[in-house]
Amino acid sequence: DAGVTQSPTHLIKTRGQQVTLRCSPKSGHDTVSWYQQALGQGPQFIFQYYEEEERQRGNFPDRFSGHQFPNYSSELNVNALLLGDSALYLCASSPGQGWGYTFGSGTRLTVV
Amino acid sequence: RKEVEQDPGPFNVPEGATVAFNCTYSNSASQSFFWYRQDCRKEPKLLMSVYSSGNEDGRFTAQLNRASQYISLLIRDSKLSDSATYLCVVTIDNNDMRFGAGTRLTVKP
Numbered sequence: 001d002a003g004v005t006q007s008p009t010h011l012i013k014t015r016g017q018q019v020t021l022r023c024s025p026k027s028g029h030d031t032v033s034w035y036q037q038a039l040g041q042g043p044q045f046i047f048q049y050y051e052e053e054e055r056q057r058g059n060f061p062d063r064f065s066g067h068q069f070p071n072y073s074s075e076l077n078v079n080a081l082l083l084g085d086s087a088l089y090l091c092a093s094s095p096g097q098g099w100g101y102t103f104g105s106g107t108r109l110t111v112v
Numbered sequence: 113r114k115e116v117e118q119d120p121g122p123f124n125v126p127e128g129a130t131v132a133f134n135c136t137y138s139n140s141a142s143q144s145f146f147w148y149r150q151d152c153r154k155e156p157k158l159l160m161s162v163y164s165s166g167n168e169d170g171r172f173t174a175q176l177n178r179a180s181q182y183i184s185l186l187i188r189d190s191k192l193s194d195s196a197t198y199l200c201v202v203t204i205d206n207n208d209m210r211f212g213a214g215t216r217l218t219v220k221p
Contacts, residue, residue: 033208042116042199042211043156056208090155092209101209103155 004029004093004104012110013081021076021107025093029102031055032074034066035090037106043090049074078109086111113138118200118212126220129190133215135183135200145176147185148199150214156199159185190219 005024013019025032031050035043045058049068068074072093078085088108092101118135125131137145145162160167162174162183173186183200200212 035211040213042213045208045210048208058208101158103157105155 004091004102006089006091006104006107008107009105010108010110012112015081015083015111017081018077018079019081019109021078021089021091021109022073023076023091023093023104024073025091026102029093029095030072031094032068032072033092033094033101034074034076035092036060036085037088037090039087046076081111083111085109114212115139115210116200116202116212118198119215120213121215121217123215123217124220125190125217127190127192129219130186130188131190131217132187133185133198133200133217135185135212137181137183137200137202137210139202139204140181142181142202142204144203145174145183146201146209147172147174147183148201148211150197150199152196156211159198187217190217192219192221195219 003026007022033048034046037043046060047057048055052068063079065077088106090106091104094101116137147159148156149159150156160169160174162176164176166175171188175184195218197214197216199214201209203209
């Protein structure tokens with residue numbers, strides 16, 4: 001039973017560029033949440049997708065957008081990258097309402 | 113005020129020591145509470161849920177005080193393998209989890 005898979009594992013981008021990160025949820029999970037974790041900080045909630053719609057959003061600018069596909073996989077897009085966007089981006093899936101979150105191993109994004 | 117605040121740490125303790133972590137949350141509507149463990153450069157993993165009645169899992173004991181909006185984690189008989197960052201987590205309406213900044217624990221021989 002595959003857990004949450006994220007791709008790519010590492011990424012280096014130049015300031016101003018755009019990036020797309022991908023996440024496949026754990027089998028049986030239909031909800032995907034995205035988090036940004038800067039070095040030395042806890043994960044910060046970006047947004048959550050359920051039934052292909054953004055259900056909840058944290059305090060992140062519109063440069064951060066997402067999508068969920070019919071197979072429940074999800075993408076996180078970040079436009080006009082800033083140096084401060086450098087972080088570990090974590091995807092977590094869950095079975096709809098309630099807890100039981102499973103995290104992927106993350107994508108480490110470096111903006112230079 | 114941050115939604116979830118934790119002891120700044122780091123905690124450096126010898127093997128066999130007992131160590132306690134504290135956490136406070138600001139939203140009285142918070143519904144669920146957890147402790148997650150995160151190893152260096154790895155993803156967070158669920159350590160245990162926290163219930164109002166308190167709960168224990170081996171050497172780990174978690175407590176919740178809703179009136180004070182306070183959560184704690186007690187680790188007894190610390191092992192080298194307990195070295196990690198411990199994240200306090202609350203959920204508001206089951207739609208998203210809010211994390212504290214984490215407390216780093218190093219257990220030394």
